[in-house]
Amino acid sequence: MKTKSLGLLVVGLVVVAAVVLVVVHGSSSGVSSATGASVTRIAPADFAVADYAGRPLVVNFFGSWCKYCRLEAGDLARFARANPGAQVVGIASEDTEQDATAFMTQYGLTYPLVVDDGSLTARFGIHGWPTTIFFDATGRETGRLVGASTFDQFNASLAQAQ
DSSP states (O other), X not given: OHHHHHHHHXXXXXXXXXXXXXXXXXXXXXXXXXXXXXXXXXXXXXXOGGGGTTSOEEEEEEOTTOHXXXXXXXXXXXXXXXXXXXXXXXXXXXXXXXXXXXXXXXXXXXXXXXXOOSHHHHHTTOOSXXXXXXXXXTSOEEEEEESSOOHHHHHHHHHHHO
């Protein structure tokens, strides 16, 4: 009887430890937002424009700390919903995963998130936030918007990428 009780105790402790790890570190595949949507996370080393070939790609470099990023976030969320044929990826620069995910949740941004370690910011030559880069279906850069942009500006730049 003592062995059975000890075994149940050990199993219980393992389950509790697993739950604590998931809560503290989060899921590697995504985090649920207040709206029930999930924000998919991509590691910086796993992000490549070529992986999105076949449809236009819109890459938005932002920071949760950036007031201009907050200014455009509503229009960017609306743009992403209005253009399901375009792929949108958010790249959080100089930010923490927790703050970037909270930012995306707050503004209803449900597309994939990359929390940059600085390598993507350097590779794409980002010097101002927000910066949104548009790529055509072949992966060729067709335009950039630097600074807070509007729904109409996003749509005009996407039209050039199509």
